[in-house]
Amino acid sequence: MKKSGIYILTFILFIILLNSACEKTIEIDIDEISPMIVLNGLIEADSSVVISLTRTRHILDNAEISTLTSAFVELSDNQGNSAILTIDGSNKYVTESFSVEPGTEYIITASAEGYYDVEAVCIIPEAVAIIRIDTATVYNEWNEPLISMGIVFQDDPSTDNYYQLFMMSKSYYTEWDIVERLDTLYIDPVTDTVITAIVLDTIITRIPFYSDLYFESEDLIIEEEDNRGGVIFSDQLIQGKEYILKGNIYTYFSRGSQDTTTIYVKLHSISKDYYEYVSSLEKHYYSKNDPFATPVVVHSNIQDGLGIFGGRSTSIDSIKIAPQPYEDDIWEIY
Amino acid sequence: MKHLRSINIVIIILFPLILNAQKYTINGFVQDAASGEKLIGASVFDSNSGLGTTSNEYGFYSLTLTAGQIDFGVSYVGYTSYIESIELNEDMQIIVDLDPSIELEEVIVTTNRPRDIVKSSQMSTITLSPKQIKALPVFLGEADVFKALQLMPGVQSGTEGTSGMYVRGGGPDQNLILLDGVSIYNADHLFGFFSVFNPDAISNVTLTKGGFPARYGGRLSSVVDIRLKEGNMKEFSGSGSIGIISSRILLEGPIVKDKTSFLISARRTYLDILVRPVIRAVNNANGDNGTAGYYFYDANLKINHKFSNKDRIFLSAYSGRDKVTMRNEYDYINDDSIYTEQSDYGLYWGNVTSVLRWNHIYGNKFFSNVSLIYSNFKFDVFENFYSYVNDRKVSAYEFEYYSGIEDLGGIIDFDYYPNPNHSIKFGGKYLYHNFKPGVTAFSSTYETDSINMEFGNEIVNSSEFYIYAEDNIKIGKRLLVNLGLHYSAFLVQDEFYNSLQPRISSRFLITDNLSIKAAFTRMEQYIHLLTNSTIGLPTDIWLPTTKDIPPQESYQTAIGAAYNLNDEWSITIEGFYKTMSNLIEYKEGASFFEIGEDWENKVEIGDGLSYGAEFLVRRDAGKLTGWIGYTLAKTDRFFENQNDGEPFPYTYDRRHDISIVAMYKFSDRTDISATWVYGTGKALTLGVARYASFQEGGAHPFYYDYWREVEYYNGKNGFREPAYHRLDVALNRHKKKDWGEQTWSFGLYNAYNHLNPFYLYFGHENNSRVLKQVSIFPIIPSVSYAFNF
Incomplete structure (x- = not known):
């Protein structure tokens, strides 16, 4: 073999032996920053106030993020009302004695030993009503049926508005339960003995279940999708107009349902800070x-801390879908 | 008496003219005797008077000297000098054919001669020959212009392995890349791992980092002027190579000897051809008919015709493309019908450029160059689905997203050499730009119904032009000043931007071997590159200055010194201070593919500052040649809405950058080369803390206590990746054959297998959270076979 041939073979072997596992752990000095209170809460009219209070951890700290359980948390409004939140069984700070109203400014403060006190302000926006929901059945490129939806609402021209839209379905599933029952077969007329036997009864229970729905939309006003299938948007492009937000939902959730399925459409008006929080998140x-x-x-x-203290108001509307047997791709919406 | 006084005054006034009458001009071209290839930057001089000039980009020179006996000489590194005694008593034209050098035979790599570096008024300039580029160790056997330039001080590479250039703190969009005078917008193959220039076709590469002469404009940070060969006028010849991932070939020769020549070169990868059968076999095993592939190619064509020694035209064209494709097809049977689903996905990008150039010499001191230029860069993503029932197409879905820029224009340049103390250049350029900043086309057909839509960012047309004048002025024996003025303007959306840019660079000769230099330039750039990635992707989009987005602007001051130890060794030291304004960046989290908003609302405008010092020690002759370069620099960015309005380090801010390049020629048959590079780690933003996000309960009960983890950043680009260092080595074995010469090249990239960071992420190891580094290039051997005849 010529020398050049040997060179080539050597190099081919090199290539074959090439080690491509090129990952390793490295150390970079990441300064320890003082732990901060992380306050998360979204308050809404006619709902309990629930606030979560946790703390930051160093980026390489492997410990679970846990609740601050001995903090002092107070909620007040610009009308002079205030309430101290107490911790409940799920380690959330709550109050039910405080009425949250749209258009009102709320201030929350929290303090815990070893941390800077934190404070945040939010104003609850007014709800924007859903005027109607237009629906139609459409098919995708795989000939699967989808519900095309047009959610009609009127944006308030006097303010900058921020929205979050969620959809949720309520369907039912059926549970079969077999129970034993002692049944009388007959009574012996001679001995007057009751002859019994154990029989099996089937009890059918219809249990409601809820699903978050993915709202598939290419509407130009949508800023971001969230991880629950909802969308957020602002009125930047539709300021003061009546608008139809269009999109589709898949209907797998009700396939095989023997009962009517309800689709709830929730149009939240959200505070600007919450909008920016969800979008950036x-x-x-x-x-x-x-x-x-x-x-x-x-x-x-959150001043001197992290997290979000947001507010929202909600309008809800719904549509119903008739029971759908399996293998039936005809959808009846009413 | 009165009359006599008048005569004296007339004589004094006319004295210079009388002297002029005693001067004659020699002009002509300097060219390679073997191929007729013009030699750029050759020294043309009279050794008696010490007066001289250099040949321009087309090999033309003009030297006006006093009548009488002169020793006319021409020298060019790597060639035997030409000396001839001439009795100069009339204007004359001399075409100088230089023979490749025998006296410097041991020199395998030559660059600007030390003496030129000291004597030139130009600073911050680096010239590379293709010989140099090919002699360096290379990545996967592919010699690369940009990777060679990255080894010079002041030029930094981006992400490992890529050919992106960051010059004196500037971004990759701030480099004016000219191929035979035409702008190339995306100079990357294979996502930036190679540049688009075939080294075989290159005649000369000049990089200017500062002290820009007035003839250049339109970018802030550098000019990479790449000149292609013109084609061998004497005889048919060729060269080529076969490497691991690609092969290339170049053919050139006379169509009519000494009148018309051609050059054609092409390069293509063959990874797709090699891998396609494997992919097909795997897919077939899975019941698919799918396939996938990637390739790039580039091709150059040049035709050069000489009408006379005063008139010449060139036609030059370039085309290059990268393409990634995936194709899948499957069938199924239902109700006795055969259903076929077919899908194609892919992306491609590439440039097409062409230039028609006419060189003309007016008289013997005036050289003109007129060019008509065209260039087109396009990036395209496509996705097509087709459904067939019994071979009848029942539905089609076609999606395409594309962006690009198309230019059409003209350039006119004049070189005027009135006397050895002045070398004047002036001219202008007009470009009509057509920007397509991201357009989506969508069509859907089902049976007989169809939808066709096109939406996206508005196409923007604009006009850019500049005029300039510069003079290289010798003042006394020691001072040489290049003084120029560049005026540029940009018309877009009824908005007119214009800018007057002074340019000055000077050299003061302290001794024959030592000079000090200083330069000041203002630059204006009317186009922007919007990128949200730290690697050079073709998805980066070229955008114009608009009504709301002003042009980029920079001021750069540089001072330095050049010193020759002897004819082999030289040292240069330069310091620079550069301010940049109206730089654009995406707002945090913004992406170009979001179609809800105009791109102008997704960007932020900010400033940049870069300053530092560059040291270069080089040896340009002898068995051992090479250089040591060191850059000490700092680069910051300032954006009002980022980092709380505080300045932050630029991603490619590199405090220390070292490159050591050595080439050693053992014999005519064997030479070796090695490069070692070291750089401070890239600046990056890392989370310093983590915390729980707000998570609203969803429909499912288990959502109620579910939260996601958020990282908290304490300042932008506040951390550094581990330092980067790498050694590459190469061995070249040459052998003369009956038909020409062959060269086997063996290389090792990253010879000591140092795992350099490609990116970092937080992961887990032994139940602990750790920071992990991913590296993609361990030690990589390469082999290539090259030939020329």
Whole structure:
């Protein structure tokens, strides 16, 4: 073999032996920053106030993120009302004695030993009514049926509005339960003995179950999808107009249902800080999973701490879908 | 008496003219005797008077000297000098054919001669020959212009393995990349791992980092001027190579000897051809008919015709493309019908450029160059689905997203050499830009119904032009000043931007071997590159200055010194201070594919500052040649809405950057080369803490106590990746054959297998959270076979 042939073979072997496992653990000095209170809460008219209080951990600290259980948390409004929140069984700070009203400004403060006190402010926006829901059955490229929805609402021209739209379905599933029962077969007329036997009864129970629905939309006003299938948007492009937000939902959830399925449409009017929080949170996760993307800082309105104190008001409307047997792709909406 | 005084005054006034009358001009071209290839930057001089000039980008020179006996000489590194005694008593034209050098035979790599570096008024300039580029160790056997330039001080590479260039703190969009005078917008193959230029076709590469002459404009940070060969006028010849991932070939020769020549070169990867059968076999085993592939190619064509020694035209064209494709097809039977689903996905990007150039010499001091230019860069993503029932198409879904920029324009340049103390250049350029900043086309057909839509960002047309004048002025024997003025303008959306840019660079000769230099330039850039990635992706989009987005602007001051130890060794030291304004970046989290908003609302405008010092020690002759470069620099960015309005380090801020390049020629048959690079780690943003997100309970009960983890960042780009360092080595074995010469090249990239960071992420190990580093290039051997005849 010529020398050049030997060189080539040597190099081919090199390539075959090439080790592609190129991952290793490294150490970079990441300064310890003072732990901060993380306050998360979303308050809403006619709902209990529930606040979660946790703390930051060093990025390399492996400990679970746990609740701060001995904090002092107070909620007040610009009308002079206030309430102290108490911790409940699920380690949330709650109060049920405080009435939350749209248009009112609320201030929350929290303090715990070893942390800076935190404070945040939010105003509950007014609810925007759903005027109607237009529906139609459409088919995708795989000939699967979808419900096309047009959610009609009137944006308030006097303010900047921020929205979050969720959809949820309520269907039923059936549980079969077999129970034993002692049944009388007959009574012996001679001996007057009651002859019994154990028989099996089937008890059918219809149990409601709820599903978050993915609202698939290419509507240009949508800013971001959230991780529950909802969408957020602002009125920047539709200021003061009546608007039809269009999108589709898949209907797997009701396939085989023997009962009517209800689809609830929740149009939340949300505070600006909460809108920015949700929007930046989703972008944060996208960028976190892309090593080449610019990291996105999650918005916070908690002074001297982190998290979000948001407010919202909600309008709800619903549509119903007739029971759908299996193998039937005809949808009746009413 | 009165009359006599008048005569004296007339004589004094006319004296220079009388002297002029005693001067004659020699002009012509300097060219390679073997191929007729023009030699750029050759020294043309009279050794008696010490007066001289250099040949321009087309090999033309003009030297006006006093009548009488002169020793006319021409020298060019790597060639035997030409000396001839001439009795100069009339204007004359001399075409100088230089023979490849025998006196410097041991030199395998040559660059600007030390003496030129000291004597030139130009600073912050690096010239590379293709010989140099090919002699360096290479990645996967592919010689690369940009990777060679990255080894110079002041030029930093981006992500490992990529050919992106960051010059003196500037971004990759701030490099004006000219191929035979035409702008190339995306110079990357294979997502930036190779540049689009075939080294076989290149005649000369010049990088200017500062002290920009007035003839250049339109970018802030650098000019990479790449000149292609013109084609061998004397005889048919060729060269080529076969490497691990691609092969290339170049053919050139006379169509009419000494009148018309051609050059054609092409390069293509063959990974797709090698891998396609494997992918097909795997898919077939899974019941699919799918396949996938990637390739890139580039091709150059040049035709050069000489009408006379005063007139010449060139036609030059380039085309390059990268394409990634995936195709899948499957059948199923239902109700006795055969259903076929077919899908195609892919993306491609590439440039097409062409230039028609006419060189003309007016008289013997005036050289003109007129060019008509065209360029087109396009990036395209496509996705097509087709359904068939019994071979009848029943539905089609076609999606395409594309962006690009198309230019059409003209350039006119004049070189005027009135006397050895002045070398004047002036001219202008007009470009009509057609920007397509992201357009989506969608069509859907089902049976007989169809929908066709096109939406996205508005196409923007604009006009850009500039005029310039510069003079290389010798003042006395020691001072040389290049003084220029560049005026540019940009018309877009009825908005007119314009800018007057002074350019000055000077050299003061302290001794024959030592000079000090200083330069000041203002630059204006009317186009922007919007990128949300730290690697050079073709998805990065070129955008124009608009009504709301002003042009980028920079001011750069540089001072330095050049010193020759002897004819082999030289040292240069330069310091620079550069401010940049109106830089654009995406707002946090914004992405170009979001179609709800105009791109102008997704960007932020900010400033940049870069300063530092560059040291370069080089040996340009002898068995051992090479250089040591060191850069000490700092680069910051300032955006009002980022990092709480505080300045933050630029991603490619690199405090220390070292490159050591050595090439040693053992014999005519064997030479080796090695490069070692070291750089401070890239600046990056890392989370310093983690915390729970707000999570609202959903429909499912288990959502109620579910939260996601958020990272808290304490300042932008506040951390550094581990330092980068790497050694590459190469061995070249040459052998003369009856038909020409062959070269086997063996290389090791990252010879000591240092795992450099490609990216970092937080992961887990032994139940602990740790920071992990992913590296993609361990030690990589390469082999290639090259030939020329």
